[in-house]
Amino acid sequence: MSEPLLIARDLRRSFASGGRHVAALDGVSLTIASGETLGLVGVSGCGKSTLARVLTRLVTPESGDITFMGNDWLALGGGRLRAARRHMQMVFQDPLAAFNPRATVGGVIADALRIHAVVPGATRAAEVARLIDRVGLPSDLVRRSIRDISGGQRQRVAIARAVAVRPRLIILDEAVSALDVSVRGRILELLIDLQRETGVGYLFVSHDLAVVRAVSHRIAVMDAGRIVEEGLAAGVLAAPASDVLVRLIGAVPRLKGKPHA
Numbered sequence: 001m002s003e004p005l006l007i008a009r010d011l012r013r014s015f016a017s018g019g020r021h022v023a024a025l026d027g028v029s030l031t032i033a034s035g036e037t038l039g040l041v042g043v044s045g046c047g048k049s050t051l052a053r054v055l056t057r058l059v060t061p062e063s064g065d066i067t068f069m070g071n072d073w074l075a076l077g078g079g080r081l082r083a084a085r086r087h088m089q090m091v092f093q094d095p096l097a098a099f100n101p102r103a104t105v106g107g108v109i110a111d112a113l114r115i116h117a118v119v120p121g122a123t124r125a126a127e128v129a130r131l132i133d134r135v136g137l138p139s140d141l142v143r144r145s146i147r148d149i150s151g152g153q154r155q156r157v158a159i160a161r162a163v164a165v166r167p168r169l170i171i172l173d174e175a176v177s178a179l180d181v182s183v184r185g186r187i188l189e190l191l192i193d194l195q196r197e198t199g200v201g202y203l204f205v206s207h208d209l210a211v212v213r214a215v216s217h218r219i220a221v222m223d224a225g226r227i228v229e230e231g232l233a234a235g236v237l238a239a240p241a242s243d244v245l246v247r248l249i250g251a252v253p254r255l256k257g258k259p260h261a
């Protein structure tokens, strides 16, 4: 078997806030393979976003190590880091915070293509149009400003921008949590289709077990900075071993539908 795309070992990160010491990551290890979706669930405050931020190097861990595409990810710097960043993209819950609101939809995607020299300049506009179509947005959105489109449209633009650079891994932190159910369903289908086409891996972070269940091959359950349970989605959900997962399952209305193969 080939080496996983991402291997994280014993990540630790704490915060001091209001005189309290919080171990947001208390020794977290995980792997993600190409073409695989690892769902990460847990109640609010258990450390999911800290883990997402440590993996994308927005937050520095106190200890632990990360291997990404065979490289010592935490040791990379300079030009090699900039080049490697292309391959790990992140989509947040609130894409407005991640964009310049005055930028246009087309501008946001074109910038990503230009920065990473994904396609020759002469074909960039055509690639922007293709990506906008790929995420199910109307072509005339290209000239609209980020500020003037809906939350669901903005989240599609965020996904188009992430996908534009043809990354190996996309980390989605509550990326569909703010969307209404029908828009959410379409975005989840899109993510699954893109994975089948490109073999991209996903870390899919959500407090919502129903959403995680719909997309994940494997599921990891976090509680107070630790992964307390992990395994193939069907097995973990059929026989939850941790109190947290039992409670999360109890909170979800019975759902039909099964994770994709």
Ligand SMILES: Nc1ncnc2c1ncn2[C@@H]1O[C@H](COP(=O)(O)OP(=O)(O)O)[C@@H](O)[C@H]1O
Pocket (backbone or CB within 6 Å): 015, 016, 017, 022, 023, 024, 042, 043, 044, 045, 046, 047, 048, 049, 050, 051
């Ligand atoms: N920048 C920060 N400063 C202080 N405390 C933080 C910071 N980021 C996260 N925390 C704390 O770390 C814990 C985990 O937070 P977070 O990773 O956001 O959890 P989740 O995404 O699961 O809701 C919480 O107690 C939170 O208050």
Ligand SMILES: [Mg+2]
Pocket (backbone or CB within 6 Å): 048, 049, 050, 174
């Ligand atoms: Mg969070």
